[in-house]
Amino acid sequence: MQDYNEFLAEILIDEKTLNERIKELGAEISADYPDGNLLLICILRGGVPFMVELSRAITAPHMMDFMAVSSYGVGKRESSGTVRVAMDLQMDIRDKDVLLVEDIVDSGHTIASVLEMLQLRQPRSLKVCALLDKAERREAVVPIHYRGFDIPNKFVFGFGLDLDEYYRNLPFVGVVDLDKYKPPA
Ligand code: IMP
Ligand code: MG
Numbered sequence: 001m002q003d004y005n006e007f008l009a010e011i012l013i014d015e016k017t018l019n020e021r022i023k024e025l026g027a028e029i030s031a032d033y034p035d036g037n038l039l040l041i042c043i044l045r046g047g048v049p050f051m052v053e054l055s056r057a058i059t060a061p062h063m064m065d066f067m068a069v070s071s072y073g074v075g076k077r078e079s080s081g082t083v084r085v086a087m088d089l090q091m092d093i094r095d096k097d098v099l100l101v102e103d104i105v106d107s108g109h110t111i112a113s114v115l116e117m118l119q120l121r122q123p124r125s126l127k128v129c130a131l132l133d134k135a136e137r138r139e140a141v142v143p144i145h146y147r148g149f150d151i152p153n154k155f156v157f158g159f160g161l162d163l164d165e166y167y168r169n170l171p172f173v174g175v176v177d178l179d180k181y182k183p184p185a
Contacts, residue, residue, distance in 0.1 A: 026057020
């Protein structure tokens, strides 16, 4: 496996900055959802590190569930308009205050489809918390109620974001130099 230092163009958001911002989001969410009806839904797999830290930063009582979606076709680093549920929730979200937890909103197609699908299940409320917002790439209209950071139109990795499924464990968000990155064989 290639050492990420070989293709790391820059550290965009370091560990300390991530942790501080996530604590702020946690405090904001705790104040907004005081009554124990909050259900955090982590979008697998990229949302996992963010979900863990965010959940720890939320002092209000809350539940957790997980779902996996995958988008059809197009290039490997592009999301299409069509999203398929690869693993559905275990909980019934009806009348719950649902907060979707995502690593990044890029084109917006993923979150737009998930929102449309979950709305049909009649939650009491349905909102989005995204660690990163790459707004320049947006194609679908998606409301982001809690946003960690606005980022430029660059391909990033670390803190949940993968390159060919690796590097999600890194504690920072880094920019990839795609000329230097070699995909695993
Ligand atoms: P969207 O449907 O285009 O908003 O794409 C969302 C998904 O694409 C995210 O959940 C990520 O898995 C992936 N993605 C988008 N941009 C990046 C990136 O810069 N690095 C790694 N994954 C990304
Ligand atoms: Mg993802």
